[in-house]
Amino acid sequence: MHSKAFALFLKDFRSELRTRYAVNSLAMFILVAISVILFSIGQEKIPQSLTGGLFWVVIFFSAMSGLARAFVSEEERGTTLTLQLIASPSTIFTGKLLFNLILVFLMNIVIAVLYSALFDEFVIRSFYLFVLTFVLSNFGLAISSTIIAAIISKAGSKGTLYPVLSFPILLPLILTSVQLTSNCMVGTSFAESKVDLAVIVCYDVIMLTASYMLFDFIWKD
Amino acid sequence: MSNYQLCGEAVSKNFGRRLIFQNLNFRFTGSGVYGISGPNGAGKSTLIKIIAGVNSPSAGKIIHKIGDKVIIPEKLHNLIGFISPYLVLYEEFSAWENLEFFARIRNIKFDKEKAASLLGDFLLYDRKDDQVRTYSSGMKQRMKFIFALMHSPELLLLDEPTSNLDDEGKNTVYKMIERVSSERIVIIASNERTDIALCTETIMLAKF
Numbered sequence: 001m002h003s004k005a006f007a008l009f010l011k012d013f014r015s016e017l018r019t020r021y022a023v024n025s026l027a028m029f030i031l032v033a034i035s036v037i038l039f040s041i042g043q044e045k046i047p048q049s050l051t052g053g054l055f056w057v058v059i060f061f062s063a064m065s066g067l068a069r070a071f072v073s074e075e076e077r078g079t080t081l082t083l084q085l086i087a088s089p090s091t092i093f094t095g096k097l098l099f100n101l102i103l104v105f106l107m108n109i110v111i112a113v114l115y116s117a118l119f120d121e122f123v124i125r126s127f128y129l130f131v132l133t134f135v136l137s138n139f140g141l142a143i144s145s146t147i148i149a150a151i152i153s154k155a156g157s158k159g160t161l162y163p164v165l166s167f168p169i170l171l172p173l174i175l176t177s178v179q180l181t182s183n184c185m186v187g188t189s190f191a192e193s194k195v196d197l198a199v200i201v202c203y204d205v206i207m208l209t210a211s212y213m214l215f216d217f218i219w220k221d
Numbered sequence: 222m223s224n225y226q227l228c229g230e231a232v233s234k235n236f237g238r239r240l241i242f243q244n245l246n247f248r249f250t251g252s253g254v255y256g257i258s259g260p261n262g263a264g265k266s267t268l269i270k271i272i273a274g275v276n277s278p279s280a281g282k283i284i285h286k287i288g289d290k291v292i293i294p295e296k297l298h299n300l301i302g303f304i305s306p307y308l309v310l311y312e313e314f315s316a317w318e319n320l321e322f323f324a325r326i327r328n329i330k331f332d333k334e335k336a337a338s339l340l341g342d343f344l345l346y347d348r349k350d351d352q353v354r355t356y357s358s359g360m361k362q363r364m365k366f367i368f369a370l371m372h373s374p375e376l377l378l379l380d381e382p383t384s385n386l387d388d389e390g391k392n393t394v395y396k397m398i399e400r401v402s403s404e405r406i407v408i409i410a411s412n413e414r415t416d417i418a419l420c421t422e423t424i425m426l427a428k429f
Binding site: 003004007008010011014015018019077078079081082084085086087088089090091095220 | 303
């Protein structure tokens with residue numbers, strides 16, 4: 001199954017290079033969101049906890065602007081049937097998840113780098129804890145975004161439904177990630193953050209299992 | 222002749238409260254051309270999608286078998302060739318790239334000679350490196366036949382196979398159906414008399 005899913009990922013990657021369905025909207029959103037925060041803060045000093053929160057706000061809304069494309073672009077182009085005829089549902093989900101994972105990691109690395117460069121208050125004291133939080137949260141974000149994208153791709157008002165449906169599902173992940181990012185900025189140790197890390201690991205495992213179980217039903221009319 | 226068997230047992234479909242068809246029973250084995258016909262809205266395309274495993278029936282079941290072995294839904298897509306007017310190929314890729322991607326995703330070896338031969342048969346070889354978006358509707362329809370035949374399917378499902386085709390294209394399709402149906406099962410869903418004339422048995426759907 002992995003080679004088929006990887007082939008599907010490569011197809012999506014090549015397609016994205018040609019059509020720029022997701023990358024353009026993501027890049028523009030990141031740029032605009034960070035600029036708005038910079039302009040609204042001006043010369044003010046903001047507390048560290050707020051900086052960490054705003055970091056995840058940018059990530060959440062950027063994800064909302066680009067990650068739905070994995071399935072929505074297939075539906076809009078009318079290629080969903082083609083996909084159903086060449087691969088099993090589990091292969092399709094794995095391929096799309098792989099694509100969203102790469103996209104989420106690239107997007108969030110860009111956000112983190114820009115954030116570090118532009119906000120003096122965004123100083124990470126527990127670097128390894130931040131890396132672990134970043135990786136686990138990105139996995140959760142990609143898994144949830146992929147399954148929600150599959151659900152909303154069949155709906156009429158895709159654009160509005162995606163953030164509305166994503167918000168309650170992503171809320172536990174975002175809240176925990178905000179808390180862990182604050183911990184990283186304060187310099188908390190791994191041991192003190194292990195409960196929050198465990199919450200994210202559980203979230204990732206539950207979402208991944210539920211997604212594979214549900215995808216068959218979502219994918220068939 | 223193939224030992225493929227396709228059985229429909231009390232197949233019904235409704236969308237919400239609207240009944241499309243009910244209690245359909247059929248059994249196709251080995252080879253030959255079979256038809257599905259009926260007025261617009263009778264559910265020809267829906268039935269063919271249910272046979273392909275893309276849609277689920279509301280009641281009853283479709284069983285695909287090779288010999289006595291029942292094929293699980295996860296493996297079905299590599300045994301079916303499907304053509305329909307609402308099938309869309311990836312327009313940002315060329316015909317050749319589409320076929321190459323499909324082979325990789327199906328996890329089968331991309332047979333370049335077969336691809337070239339099918340592109341030649343359907344008069345698309347000269348345009349194989351052009352993006353599908355630049356094709357005419359007839360060329361796109363011919364491309365769908367190549368998509369359906371590339372992986373040598375056991376069951377060929379054709380929904381309105383001759384739509385958008387000129388006389389030359391139709392003749393090519395009829396020759397292909399004749400060739401494939403000598404070894405495999407071909408099912409045609411259509412209202413065209415010339416398409417249905419090829420069929421030895423036809424399921425007539427009524428509009429409810």
